[in-house]
Amino acid sequence: MLFNLKLLLNQLRGQQTIGTFNILGIDLKLNISAKRELKRARSIKREKDLVQQLNSVLREGDVFYDVGANIGLISLLANLEPNRSLKHTHCFEPEPRNFGQLKKNITLNEHDHKVSSHQIALGQDEGEVTLHVRGTAGDGRHSISTSKGATDAIVVPMSTVSLFANKTGHWPDVMKIDVEGAEGQVLAGMDSLIKKRPPRDLILEIHSKGDGDTMSSGETIHDWLSDRNYQKVWQHGRSHEAHVHYQQKS
Numbered sequence: 001m002l003f004n005l006k007l008l009l010n011q012l013r014g015q016q017t018i019g020t021f022n023i024l025g026i027d028l029k030l031n032i033s034a035k036r037e038l039k040r041a042r043s044i045k046r047e048k049d050l051v052q053q054l055n056s057v058l059r060e061g062d063v064f065y066d067v068g069a070n071i072g073l074i075s076l077l078a079n080l081e082p083n084r085s086l087k088h089t090h091c092f093e094p095e096p097r098n099f100g101q102l103k104k105n106i107t108l109n110e111h112d113h114k115v116s117s118h119q120i121a122l123g124q125d126e127g128e129v130t131l132h133v134r135g136t137a138g139d140g141r142h143s144i145s146t147s148k149g150a151t152d153a154i155v156v157p158m159s160t161v162s163l164f165a166n167k168t169g170h171w172p173d174v175m176k177i178d179v180e181g182a183e184g185q186v187l188a189g190m191d192s193l194i195k196k197r198p199p200r201d202l203i204l205e206i207h208s209k210g211d212g213d214t215m216s217s218g219e220t221i222h223d224w225l226s227d228r229n230y231q232k233v234w235q236h237g238r239s240h241e242a243h244v245h246y247q248q249k250s
Contacts, residue, residue, distance in 0.1 A: 007032055018108065023073065024051055026080045029108040030071070031101055037071055044073050049236045050203070050243045051077055054176060057201045057245075061087045063170045065161070065199075067122050067186055068178040069093045071101040076109055088114055088170055094121040094131050094156040095142045121158040122179075124188040124216065129158040143180035145211050160189030171197045178205035184215040187224065194228050201247050202230065208240040 003019055010017040017032045021041050032038050044051075051074065058064060058078055066075040069091035079089055091106075093099045099119045106115045121129055121144055132150035133142050147153065165171050171193075177186050183204050193199075206213050206221065215224050222232065225246050234245035 003032075003038065004035070007035070007038060023077060024048055026077055028073070028076055028080065029105070030073075031104040031108060033097075033101060037101060040071065040073065044077075046238070047074075047243075050074075050176075050205075053234055053236070053243070053245055054078060054174070054203055055081055055084075057203075057247075058084060058086065058174055060084050062173040063087050064089045065172040065175040066091045067161075067175060068180070068205075069102055069117070070098050072105045072115075072117075074176060075115055076105060076111065079111055079115055080109065086114065088116065090164075090168075090170060090172075091115060091117045092120060092122050093117065094119060094144075094158075095133060096154075098142075118164075119156075121156050122161055122164070122189060123158045123182065123185040124160065126159050126163055127157075128155050130154070131156045143182060143209070145180065145182035145185065145209075148209060161186065162190050162193040165190075165193055165197075172199045174201045174203075175199050176203045181207040181209045181211050183207070184211045184213075184221055184224075187221065188216060191228075198228070198230075198248050201245065203243060203245045206242050206244055 007017045019030060021028050021030055023044050030041055064078060064086055069075055072091060075089050075091050079086055091102055093102050102117050106112055123129060129144050130153050131142055131144055132147040133152040133154055134150050177183050179186055213221050229249050230246040231249050233247045236243045
């Protein structure tokens with residue numbers, strides 16, 4: 001309640017609101033600009049299973065891609081885990097307000113040297129795409145695959161996982177993909193990467209909206225990944241979506 005009041009007063013004064021939050025045993029410093037971000041920080045505990053699953057597969061020296069990074073909570077939790085040091089984390093967030101908060105949160109937690117933020121959408125092709133925007137900063141319901149519930153639409157740059165990895169030389173070992181129903185489009189844009197140097201672990205949030213559990217070809221995501229030597233090793237359902245972990249077969 002006190003933090004809510006502090007946020008309101010700072011909003012009226014045009015000042016930043018910074019707080020330290022203990023999330024799943026890890027202290028994070030966060031720049032909070034809207035109630036939605038505060039709610040996101042406080043409700044991330046509901047994604048405890050996802051965070052634990054991600055931490056169980058991330059290894060020392062891994063490159064981690066967080067596709068649909070929002071304000072950076074998942075990436076920061078992964079990097080502040082005390083028993084492991086990642087090589088580098090790339091956060092992809094196309095929505096301008098979320099991206100601004102993402103950059104601030106990375107800096108607040110002194111991880112600019114190991115966590116990079118990119119204001120682009122990842123999809124099937126390189127170019128531009130319409131992002132359907134919903135809500136305020138911290139909202140995770142922006143989508144390139146559905147306009148349902150959107151309050152605005154903006155054009156954002158788009159690239160593919162394969163092109164980004166080739167350009168940077170940072171090949172992802174582990175990826176988290178949560179892009180509000182466009183997960184199949186992200187996967188399609190990394191087909192050449194999978195054939196050349198496949199990520200070891202993919203953790204997807206499969207939504208009932210947007211493209212759902214399908215690729216543009218009409219295949220299910222499960223069948224598409226199975227054809228590329230991935231197996232489903234874990235799933236945790238929540239509301240209208242599910243977190244699903246696919247792993248390369250040894």
